[in-house]
Amino acid sequence: xxxxxxxxxxxxxxxxxxxxxxxxxxxxxxxxxxxxxxxxxxxxxxxxxxxxxxxxxxxxxxxxxxxxxxxxxxxxxxxxxxxxxxxxxxxxxxxxxxxxxxxxxxxxxxxxxxxxxxxxxxxxxxxxxxxxxxxxxxxxxxxxxxxxxxxxxxxxxxxxxxxxxxxxxxxxxxxxxxxxxxxxxxxxxxxxxxxxxxxxxxxxxxxxxxxxxxxxxxxxxxxxxxxxxxxxxxxxxxxxxxxxxxxxxxxxxxxxxxxxxxxxxxxxxxxxxxxxxxxxxxxxxxxxxxxxxxxxxxxxxxxxxxxxxxxxxxxxxxxxxxxxxxxxxxxxxxxxxxxxxxxxxxxxxxxxxxxxxxxxxxxxxxxxxxxxxxxxxxxxxxxxxxxxxxxxxxxxxxxxxxxxxxxxxxxxxxxxxxxxxxxxxxxxxxxxxxxxxxxxxxxxxxxxxxxxxxxxxxxxxxxxxxxxxxxxxxxxxxxxxxxxxxxxxxxxxxxxxx
Numbered sequence: 001x002x003x004x005x006x007x008x009x010x011x012x013x014x015x016x017x018x019x020x021x022x023x024x025x026x027x028x029x030x031x032x033x034x035x036x037x038x039x040x041x042x043x044x045x046x047x048x049x050x051x052x053x054x055x056x057x058x059x060x061x062x063x064x065x066x067x068x069x070x071x072x073x074x075x076x077x078x079x080x081x082x083x084x085x086x087x088x089x090x091x092x093x094x095x096x097x098x099x100x101x102x103x104x105x106x107x108x109x110x111x112x113x114x115x116x117x118x119x120x121x122x123x124x125x126x127x128x129x130x131x132x133x134x135x136x137x138x139x140x141x142x143x144x145x146x147x148x149x150x151x152x153x154x155x156x157x158x159x160x161x162x163x164x165x166x167x168x169x170x171x172x173x174x175x176x177x178x179x180x181x182x183x184x185x186x187x188x189x190x191x192x193x194x195x196x197x198x199x200x201x202x203x204x205x206x207x208x209x210x211x212x213x214x215x216x217x218x219x220x221x222x223x224x225x226x227x228x229x230x231x232x233x234x235x236x237x238x239x240x241x242x243x244x245x246x247x248x249x250x251x252x253x254x255x256x257x258x259x260x261x262x263x264x265x266x267x268x269x270x271x272x273x274x275x276x277x278x279x280x281x282x283x284x285x286x287x288x289x290x291x292x293x294x295x296x297x298x299x300x301x302x303x304x305x306x307x308x309x310x311x312x313x314x315x316x317x318x319x320x321x322x323x324x325x326x327x328x329x330x331x332x333x334x335x336x337x338x339x340x341x342x343x344x345x346x347x348x349x350x351x352x353x354x355x356x357x358x359x360x361x362x363x364x365x366x367x368x369x370x371x372x373x374x375x376x377x378x379x380x381x382x383x384x385x386x387x388x389x390x391x392x393x394x395x396x397x398x399x400x401x402x403x404x405x406x407x408x409x410x411x412x413x414x415x416x417x418x419x420x421x422x423x424x425x426x427x428x429x430x431x432x433x434x435x436x437x438x439x440x441x442x443x444x445x446x447x448x449x450x451x452x453x454x455x456x457x458x459x460x461x462x463x464x465x466x467x468x469x470x471x472x473x474x475x476x477x478x479x480x481x482x483x484x485x486x487x488x489x490x491x492x493x494x495x496x497x498x
Contacts, residue, residue, distance in 0.1 A: 007314070008211045010221055012147025013204065015154045017225035018232075019285035020203040021052075023278040024157045025236045025255060026106060028197055032250035035190035036180035037241045043194045044237065048230050050386035055201040055350075056222045057373045057383075058357050063205040064370040067214040070296030071205030071289075072353050079356035079363070082302070088356075089297050091349030093290055096203065097323055098345065099196075100286040101330035104131045107279035109252045111272075129328065135280060136324040139287045142313040143210055146284050153281040160259065160270040161236045168262040172242030179247060188397055195394060197233065199346060201225075202353065203289040206296060215370030287323055294319035347391040354384050 008016070031040045066074040072092060077085030108127060112118050118127055139146060201222070211217050240258040241247070249257070253275070260268035295316035298307035311317040360367065361377045373380055 006210050006212045007142065007144035008147050008207060008217075010217050011151050012144075013207075013211060013217060013221040014224045014228070015150035015281075016147060016207070016285045016288065017201070017204050017221055018154055018228050019150055019278075019281040020200045020289060021198065021225065022229040022232055023103075023282040023285075024274065025161065025233050026275050026278050027102075027252070028193070028233060028237060029250045029252050029254045031190060031193045031197070032237075032241070032247050034186040034193060036185060037177050037247050038180040039185065039190065040194075040237060041177055041234070041241070043190075044198075044230065044234050047194060047198050047390075048226075051195070051390060052198050052201065052226055052230070054383050054387050055199070056226050058354065059202045059205055060219045060222045060371045061369055061373050062357060062360075063202075063208045063218050064215045065367065066205075067208040067211070068296055068299075069206055069209040069292045070300050070302075071208060071293060072202055072349075073293065073297055073300070073302070075205075075360070076352055076356040077300070079359040084352060084356075085300075086297075086302050088349050088352050089293065089302060091345050091352070092203075093293060093323075093326075095346035095349060096200075096286055096290040096293070097326035098330050099200065100283055100290065100323070100327045102196075103279040103283040103286075104128045104327075106252065107131065107276055111276070131283075132324055132328050135283050136287065136320060139284055139291065139320055140311060140313065140315050140317060142315055143207070143288060143292075145313075146288055150281055150285065153277045157274045157278045157281065158232060160267060160274045161232065161255075163267060164255075164259055164262055164271070165235050165239050167267070168239040168243050168258075171262070172239055174242060176241050176244065177238065191394060191397075195390070198229070199350075200286075202350075203286065206289045206293040209296065210292065219371045287320065287327075290323040290326075291316050291319040294322060344395065347395050351388060351391050354388060358384070 028040065028044075031043065035043070062075045063071065066078070068074055070077075070089070073085050073089040076088040104127075108118055108124065111127075117123050138149070204218075204221075208214050208218070236255065239262075240255060243262060244250075244258060253272075256268045256271045256275075259271040294303060294307045295310075297303045298305060298316075298319070307316065307319045307322070309316065309318055358377070358381055361380060365377075373383075375383065
């Protein structure tokens with residue numbers, strides 16, 4: 001696809017990043033009720049520095065180095081080979097689909113304030129199915145449509161909160177921000193909600209192959225999105241806390257009540273409408289990232305070729321269908337249950353992504369990076385240490401807090417996550433234990449020295465590798481147990497694009 005034909009320019013990309021990460025302050029209400037006003041405010045200030053900025057910088061560097069739709073799968077594959085690349089793809093797709101199941105639930109929670117009938121099981125299920133199908137069709141119509149619509153939805157989503165801040169500012173009592181009851185803080189739920197509201201900066205890397213001039217567009221879009229996301233969370237939160245007397249009333253949808261108190265019913269209804277539009281925007285942005293990730297993985301040979309099939313609108317139709325089915329499978333869960341599960345899977349994938357970033361810095365120091373983080377490798381490691389500690393904490397703390405046999409079934413405990421990691425990839429690829437050298441290509445690491453020239457992944461030589469018998473997947477071979485490794489006894493040849 002020529003650069004001029006690519007559907008995403010700067011403003012649509014900023015809007016898609018905004019919706020991938022935030023979509024407005026909807027969903028932060030639980031951070032106040034599970035933590036406290038003080039912890040919620042401090043959380044957004046601190047996490048911005050130790051999480052949002054580092055993840056955005058890593059995404060800017062690697063997305064411009066590997067401008068393709070497999071995104072972070074390409075990064076991890078280049079660093080550690082196809083097995084770990086596929087694992088990263090699995091973690092990311094599962095967490096992305098799980099994340100996308102949140103938005104119909106949030107939308108439904110706001111509508112239940114107006115139509116209580118949606119609290120019943122069958123009306124709720126019918127609404128979720130209709131919501132999913134309608135927005136899946138919009139995604140099918142084309143990424144340029146999604147991007148342009150996202151720009152308009154961003155403006156509509158932010159306008160009522162600008163009005164809320166302007167009308168509520170004279171009535172703010174700063175002492176409300178300092179309220180905290182340490183004994184009632186539910187740390188696990190608080191951290192999960194805070195983290196969920198500020199992650200997924202890397203999702204947009206799965207659209208890198210669809211962006212015009214990615215080496216210039218990506219850094220500018222990510223920088224603008226960081227400012228937009230932090231402001232859209234922090235300013236309404238400060239005003240909302242400043243005009244309310246207690247934090248115990250904060251729950252999903254509470255900003256509508258704040259709007260009614262500050263400006264009247266018209267502002268409350270505007271916020272409800274903005275919430276609805278925000279959930280649509282977040283659904284569309286996440287669906288785009290998830291489906292183009294599957295398309296990029298298929299292009300690299302990780303998934304069957306039909307995932308690379310595009311419609312007349314240029315969209316990966318079967319990848320969109322797979323992501324839509326995954327969303328419906330998760331949409332019946334409670335909001336906090338969904339957040340805890342997706343954070344678990346996302347944390348594992350993000351740790352792998354950060355390690356791959358550092359390893360590529362060490363192993364390929366001269367790799368052409370159009371947007372290089374202006375820090376030496378040791379500085380990048382220091383920047384990522386707090387973020388990695390946060391990820392490790394979100395993985396370990398649930399296992400510590402949940403005791404007894406029930407902990408093994410807890411969605412956020414490491415054993416459950418390990419089972420999720422270990423099982424599905426064999427079923428997804430349908431790779432039989434028998435060695436079939438005629439159909440199983442060998443995928444070596446994606447980079448090699450190119451005699452001082454610019455590094456680029458070249459096309460592999462698909463000569464069938466020699467085959468030996470091996471027990472699969474627990475082979476005694478020293479080769480890593482990725483699906484095709486049991487059949488590969490030598491590296492495939494790789495060339496250089498010059």
